[in-house]
Amino acid sequence: MLEYIADTDDPRLSDYTRLRDMELRKSLEAERGLFLAEGEKVIRRAIGAGYPIRSVLTTPRWLTALADVLGDATVYVVSEEIMSGIAGFQIHRGALASMERLPLPAVDTLLKGGARRLLVLEDLVDHSNVGAIFRCAAALGVEGILLSPRCADPLYRRAVKVSMGAVFSIPYARMEDWFEGLSQVRAAGFQTLALTPDQTATPMDAVKLADRVALLLGSEGDGLSSHWLEEADEAVCIPMSAAAMAAGVDSLNVVAAAAIACHGLMRR
Secondary structure, eight states, X not given: OEEEOOOTTOGGGGGGSOTTOHHHHHHHHHHHTEEEEESHHHHHHHHHTTOOEEEEEEOGGGGGGGHHHHTTOOEEEOOHHHHHHHHOTTTSTTEEEXXXXXXXXXXXXXXXXXOSEEEEEOSOOOHHHHXXXXXXXXXXXXXXXXXXXXXXXXXXXXXHHHHTTGGGTSOEEEOSOSTTHHHHHHHXXXXXXXXXXXXXXXXXXXXXXXXXXXXXXOBTTTBSOHHHHHHSSEEEEOOOOHHHHHTTOOOOOHHXXXXXXXXXXXXX
């Protein structure tokens, strides 16, 4: 159903307002149970993953691109000027869709669902990093992701965009209890490996992998907490170049480390 709108302040556009105000958007999206998908590919992936459409915001020249998947969804059509004012024309990629969130599975449901390779993220607060890690994990065959209570929201607009919709293709759950979270993972039969820049840890490509493995990744600044490092079955590292270490380059950023570690995690 098409509805043409000529006023930026039209209340029908309330799902799309203040996109650049992160704190407001986080509270708004949590309150309304929604998230935003940006661009044709991401919207298609969200719909394909079963997320219900609340509405779509687009301009006349993009109307036909999504016509085959929108069905009878409400589509708000605005001018390029209004779209630019709401989303920033150069970054909205033709369309924005307001989607309804689905209930997250319980941690136990994910742990007992047959997955053999998981990531467990502790306190990653940057949405871009979370989105990029989801993309790495999905591309390399990781079967699920657990988030500590303070991790950034994978369905926040920036995370969804950076992941190119990979957040819809890999199941995830959020822990309620950070302190005992790893005990729950181990009780489900997972070997827990803590990724650390400490070069005295076991190299990732040398560790003996169990049938079920959960790889722990820490926050952008401090890495894994001492509690999780101590709780893990084994600490693992990505070996650094000796020359780089001598020059003071002793670690990778968390996304690069996640990509390399996920590749190692999937070896047989």
